[in-house]
Amino acid sequence: MSLQLSWRLIKETIAGWSKDRVSTLAAALAYYTIFSIGPLLIICIAIAGLVFGKEAIQTQVLHQIENMFGSGSAKQIQTMLMHAFEPTTSLLAQIIGIIILLFGAAGVFSELQNGLNKIWHVEARAAKGWLGMIKDRFWSFTMVLGIGFLLLVSLLLTVLLTAMSDFLSQFLPGGALLGLMLNFLISLGGITVLFAMIFKILPNVDLRWRDVWLGAFITTLLFTVGKFLLGIYLGSSNIDNGFGAAASLIIMLIWVYYSAQILFLGAEFTKAYVNRKH
Numbered sequence: 001m002s003l004q005l006s007w008r009l010i011k012e013t014i015a016g017w018s019k020d021r022v023s024t025l026a027a028a029l030a031y032y033t034i035f036s037i038g039p040l041l042i043i044c045i046a047i048a049g050l051v052f053g054k055e056a057i058q059t060q061v062l063h064q065i066e067n068m069f070g071s072g073s074a075k076q077i078q079t080m081l082m083h084a085f086e087p088t089t090s091l092l093a094q095i096i097g098i099i100i101l102l103f104g105a106a107g108v109f110s111e112l113q114n115g116l117n118k119i120w121h122v123e124a125r126a127a128k129g130w131l132g133m134i135k136d137r138f139w140s141f142t143m144v145l146g147i148g149f150l151l152l153v154s155l156l157l158t159v160l161l162t163a164m165s166d167f168l169s170q171f172l173p174g175g176a177l178l179g180l181m182l183n184f185l186i187s188l189g190g191i192t193v194l195f196a197m198i199f200k201i202l203p204n205v206d207l208r209w210r211d212v213w214l215g216a217f218i219t220t221l222l223f224t225v226g227k228f229l230l231g232i233y234l235g236s237s238n239i240d241n242g243f244g245a246a247a248s249l250i251i252m253l254i255w256v257y258y259s260a261q262i263l264f265l266g267a268e269f270t271k272a273y274v275n276r277k278h
Contacts, residue, residue, distance in 0.1 A: 012272035017265055025115040026260035033256045036108035109202065116203035119267045192220045199270050211274050219266025223259065230258055
């Protein structure tokens with residue numbers, strides 16, 4: 001890709017970001033995500049817990065949440081997960097709980113799909129009755145399962161790489177560093193696959209896989225760099241003093257809003273890239 005073409009893509013991406021009011025779309029998605037993050041975590045932990053055990057997965061997830069959002073958010077989510085996984089004797093209550101979880105987790109992907117359709121300037125396919133609505137929710141839930149599967153694969157690879165780095169460190173001076181680098185690259189690849197799935201599957205546009213990989217990779221880079229910078233900002237800010245008990249929610253909302261901005265920016269780049277190709 002030439003420098004001139006890259007510059008044109010950047011300008012078209014920024015212009016599309018402004019024209020499509022991506023900030024508003026990101027705010028709406030952040031609002032829905034805050035209410036869906038509980039069901040999403042419960043389902044992903046349940047899927048990955050089939051292999052590693054629920055307690056081990058829950059500990060890893062809470063550790064990551066504490067690193068990103070702080071101990072307050074981690075404690076709130078830990079309490080929610082404890083109540084969610086409490087056994088119940090009523091079969092009807094279990095069935096109703098599962099249905100609520102599925103619809104709650106799929107809701108954020110429906111809102112994400114609406115945002116992507118607005119960026120591509122296409123109308124959502126009208127659902128034909130209850131069957132059409134269930135079909136739409138099924139595809140959204142497929143994305144939830146995809147996230148759970150990627151989490152499972154990521155944890156498997158992390159375990160293998162940790163064991164490999166411990167082994168290599170006994171024979172190579174830089175074995176531990178090599179393991180960390182491989183872990184980072186695999187994590188980068190997993191996030192790229194997730195963004196590619198979102199860009200390819202959710203919008204009502206016929207796209208090829210080769211159309212979305214570059215946008216997904218750039219989105220992953222922006223997400224990774226931004227995660228580091230946002231972590232520094234949140235760590236040095238005085239949000240706790242300004243918002244008190246609501247600080248944990250505000251931190252999560254800021255984080256999700258930033259992530260939504262980056263995701264939609266990647267979608268704008270993908271649209272500009274596809275339009276340039278065709």
